[in-house]
Amino acid sequence: MEKAAVQADGLLIPLIDFSKFENGDDGQKLETAKAILNGFQTAGFIYLKNIPITAETRAHVFGTSAKFFRLPLDTKLSHGWTTPQANRGYSAPGREKVTQLTDINEVEKVRTSAPDIKESFEIGRDDEPGHPNQWPAEHGELVGFKSTMTDFFDQCKALHVEVMRAIAVGMGLAPGFFDGFVDVGDNTLRLLHYPEVKKEVFQINPGQVRAGEHSDYGSITLLFQDARGGLQVKSPSGEFVDATPIEGTCVVNAGDLLARWSNDTIKSTIHRVVEPPHTDEEVHPPRYSIAYFCNPNFKSHIDALPGTYASEDEKKYEGINSGDYLVQRLTATY
Ligand SMILES: O=C(O)CCC(=O)C(=O)O
Numbered sequence: 001m002e003k004a005a006v007q008a009d010g011l012l013i014p015l016i017d018f019s020k021f022e023n024g025d026d027g028q029k030l031e032t033a034k035a036i037l038n039g040f041q042t043a044g045f046i047y048l049k050n051i052p053i054t055a056e057t058r059a060h061v062f063g064t065s066a067k068f069f070r071l072p073l074d075t076k077l078s079h080g081w082t083t084p085q086a087n088r089g090y091s092a093p094g095r096e097k098v099t100q101l102t103d104i105n106e107v108e109k110v111r112t113s114a115p116d117i118k119e120s121f122e123i124g125r126d127d128e129p130g131h132p133n134q135w136p137a138e139h140g141e142l143v144g145f146k147s148t149m150t151d152f153f154d155q156c157k158a159l160h161v162e163v164m165r166a167i168a169v170g171m172g173l174a175p176g177f178f179d180g181f182v183d184v185g186d187n188t189l190r191l192l193h194y195p196e197v198k199k200e201v202f203q204i205n206p207g208q209v210r211a212g213e214h215s216d217y218g219s220i221t222l223l224f225q226d227a228r229g230g231l232q233v234k235s236p237s238g239e240f241v242d243a244t245p246i247e248g249t250c251v252v253n254a255g256d257l258l259a260r261w262s263n264d265t266i267k268s269t270i271h272r273v274v275e276p277p278h279t280d281e282e283v284h285p286p287r288y289s290i291a292y293f294c295n296p297n298f299k300s301h302i303d304a305l306p307g308t309y310a311s312e313d314e315k316k317y318e319g320i321n322s323g324d325y326l327v328q329r330l331t332a333t334y
């Protein structure tokens, strides 16, 4: 077993070398698959290193994301997120409210509402009928935006398939068990920007966060974070524990639909993004992250996985259509 990426308050998030699953001998493959499954069953989170997505690709995508967020607000708003069914485009919740704490009434409002200090841009599969992506016009800094993002989307899609293969092997299922459930790529690439923020914002309102606590909805999420920190994962006893960035790794967490699919043998764990740990400055610098939300094909029927129940009455949930489930969850959020 390798060292833990995070270990505190009963939460152990393993750091796993994914190349041993991809390129190792049979023994290494099996051992790695079991470690991955065990991480999802106990913490709901793992860190993967040596994934096929290179550091260069990652740096390029982060740079391109930052260029998007530098566009004028009006331009970004013209690509606004519309409906749960489309789930594509730009969201700027609460940004103005939290950066202009001028009068006492404003402060009071923020105290009670404290919206997340973040903006995001969602990109879906580029060939989903009826739901085009909201690509920004490509001039100036934005030349190449679409190809950068679709390339990255496809690489993440392939990694989803591979991680699901590891889960299948860990569960003693055929390695390709999930292939036909995840081959369409009904996934969402979310670029995230947490703007720079004065420390006092967090002092004025102790409830202020960059992203409120939540679980993710789908199968797994591939989370790429920069070096700033602030991501926290809820431990079994209910404390939030720092999921400190480790260079070159990808944080992977299980979502609610995978938990349901596994008859709750896999955990979808609550997490959030808060004020980053100690800096000497008055202002916290911006934080960028990229979440790739993986889902089973929207047309898939999700029913308790073989081996997760002994008899029908041990199934905790009804079978459900993946797309319906996800739209239901998104409808409740936005
Ligand atoms: O920005 C992060 O590190 C986490 C984002 C997240 O959890 C989400 O968007 O679901």
Ligand SMILES: [Fe+2]
Pocket (backbone or CB within 6 Å): 214, 215, 216, 221, 271
């Ligand atoms: Fe999340």
